[in-house]
Amino acid sequence: MTPPAKLLPIVEQILAARGLASGPEREAFLVPDYEKDLHDPLLMTDMAAAVARIGLAVERSERVVVYGDYDIDGITASAVLMEGLTALGLTATSYIPDRFEEGYGINQAALEQLQAAGAELVISVDCGITSRAEAAWAMEHGLELIITDHHAVPAELPEAIAVLNPRRPGDRYPFKELAGVGVAFKLVQALAKAYGQPSAGQEKWLLDLVALGTVCDVVPLVGENRALVHFGLRVLRQTRRPGLRALAEVGGIAVPELDSYHLGYVLGPRMNAAGRLEHAADSLRLVQTTDETEAGVLAARLDGLNLQRRSDQLRIVQEASERATDYPDDLVLVLSDPSWSHGIVGIAAAKLSEQAMRPVIVLQEMGETTKGSARSAGDFHLAKALQAVSHILQRHGGHQYAAGMTMDTARVAEFRQAINSYAREQGLTLADFLRAAPRAEAWVQGLEELNHELLEQLGALGPFGRDNPCPLLGAHALTVTDIRPVGAEGKHLKLGFQDATNRRIGGIGFGLAPRHAALKPGDSIDVVFELAQNDFNGQTSLQLQVQQLL
Numbered sequence: 001m002t003p004p005a006k007l008l009p010i011v012e013q014i015l016a017a018r019g020l021a022s023g024p025e026r027e028a029f030l031v032p033d034y035e036k037d038l039h040d041p042l043l044m045t046d047m048a049a050a051v052a053r054i055g056l057a058v059e060r061s062e063r064v065v066v067y068g069d070y071d072i073d074g075i076t077a078s079a080v081l082m083e084g085l086t087a088l089g090l091t092a093t094s095y096i097p098d099r100f101e102e103g104y105g106i107n108q109a110a111l112e113q114l115q116a117a118g119a120e121l122v123i124s125v126d127c128g129i130t131s132r133a134e135a136a137w138a139m140e141h142g143l144e145l146i147i148t149d150h151h152a153v154p155a156e157l158p159e160a161i162a163v164l165n166p167r168r169p170g171d172r173y174p175f176k177e178l179a180g181v182g183v184a185f186k187l188v189q190a191l192a193k194a195y196g197q198p199s200a201g202q203e204k205w206l207l208d209l210v211a212l213g214t215v216c217d218v219v220p221l222v223g224e225n226r227a228l229v230h231f232g233l234r235v236l237r238q239t240r241r242p243g244l245r246a247l248a249e250v251g252g253i254a255v256p257e258l259d260s261y262h263l264g265y266v267l268g269p270r271m272n273a274a275g276r277l278e279h280a281a282d283s284l285r286l287v288q289t290t291d292e293t294e295a296g297v298l299a300a301r302l303d304g305l306n307l308q309r310r311s312d313q314l315r316i317v318q319e320a321s322e323r324a325t326d327y328p329d330d331l332v333l334v335l336s337d338p339s340w341s342h343g344i345v346g347i348a349a350a351k352l353s354e355q356a357m358r359p360v361i362v363l364q365e366m367g368e369t370t371k372g373s374a375r376s377a378g379d380f381h382l383a384k385a386l387q388a389v390s391h392i393l394q395r396h397g398g399h400q401y402a403a404g405m406t407m408d409t410a411r412v413a414e415f416r417q418a419i420n421s422y423a424r425e426q427g428l429t430l431a432d433f434l435r436a437a438p439r440a441e442a443w444v445q446g447l448e449e450l451n452h453e454l455l456e457q458l459g460a461l462g463p464f465g466r467d468n469p470c471p472l473l474g475a476h477a478l479t480v481t482d483i484r485p486v487g488a489e490g491k492h493l494k495l496g497f498q499d500a501t502n503r504r505i506g507g508i509g510f511g512l513a514p515r516h517a518a519l520k521p522g523d524s525i526d527v528v529f530e531l532a533q534n535d536f537n538g539q540t541s542l543q544l545q546v547q548q549l550l
Helices: 009-017 024-030 047-060 072-087 108-116 132-140 180-195 202-216 223-236 242-250 260-277 281-288 292-324 345-356 382-388 409-425 430-435 452-459
Strands: 064-068 092-095 121-125 144-148 162-164 333-337 360-366 369-375 393-398 402-408 442-444 473-486 492-498 504-509 524-536 539-549
Touching (some): 009 442, 009 452, 047 121, 047 144, 047 162, 047 180, 064 108, 072 121, 072 202, 072 260, 072 281, 144 180, 162 180, 180 202, 180 223, 202 223, 202 260, 223 260, 242 260, 242 292, 281 292, 292 333, 292 345, 333 409, 345 360, 345 369, 345 402, 369 409, 382 393, 382 409, 402 409, 452 524, 492 539, 504 524
Parallel strands (some): 064 121, 121 144, 144 162, 333 360, 504 539
Antiparallel strands (some): 360 369, 369 402, 393 402, 473 492, 473 524, 492 504, 524 539
């Protein structure tokens, strides 16, 4: 969406709050430019070596395997790189490990299996940066390896033909926050520069997958990521992929209306459900298929798995919420149970983190071994925290906002104590996380300022996500005219508001009912909200998506 020539004062206030009052950064933010905003892939350390080795694979007609992670970032990265390699004439196959049998990252048994099947070059996507032992095995046994990843870089890198990760110390690549699919796309761009395939401009058709993986991996939607998602949404709204069209259909979304919200909350969860409950192969097939019938079957299957995932997640969140009351003073909640599937604990941790307003780690105890996932809050850096307590862990990896770990079950209590000690050593308190709760970036003087022109201009600040959230507005002293719990369990609030000039507007507050049981009609309250459009029974109106009632 192109911003208008003159922005409303509220929108200008929001831009100023985000450090974009003026200057070239403001222009780049408001009007993304594909040519200017995307950096030269050859600036990334080892990119030239990776391109040269893949060129050699083309000359030799070698068998190449793309080794991806089982989450949506790894799935989309696998598909992007496979299409890039196919354009060069290579017959590339994919390998995605089983979350439950093999776990995260490159594993030696898989490398042995791939080499026995004739693989000569393995290229990892969205994983591998911590796989030192596995990379050493590959080198010793003549299986060549290129690693592409975006996660936190360990002190010692794995030995490989090339290790592509913009976070590497001394790496000259200007933007450090690419998702795994973003790094894979940069490799495809570099291959196109070197060998002319994909032909000029054709790599843009990969951007639907790049946008999907980038949004769903919750990396910051600023800088190059913003441009990738901005143009990726354009491609997605006219996607050539039957699987994505079918997935949008089962999600009840018209393809031309897809935005970053739908990627994160409609398409993404359905694609991730396969890897969380069974195996991610169906999700990869979905984005690769050219057959409309197969696309419909796969989309329906993923939709069914997602329903099961939601049911399992709800149970884990409810049980973990009760367990959290045992640790009221902990800065980082560490919760574990044998019945909580480690395929689902990550999204459960995300929900719990929102509720508890602090970092949360949810673990599944699996006999002598425990696996789990973490989600952060505020400025707490999970990757650094896990590194600080790595002596307790068997494996760990991730970034600031999300991470995974494996440990001995006997050390769970020790881990809980250690990571909380680390948080306290950083000078953090529970109040610090509470201060990180949503706050208005601009306050309206009255409801008359809320109109469709403002909604349209706010929309031009998207795509929204990490580090570029949907703008939050505030209104003082609104009178509650109506309030009632809604939803299957009455957790949400349907609200009506009126200002001093008797203007009225409706609102919805998801998950707010338990916190505001005493609120009643006639009460005066400050409201922090996202401005949204409500389409109901053919009627369109504005409404407040309430984030806080103060």
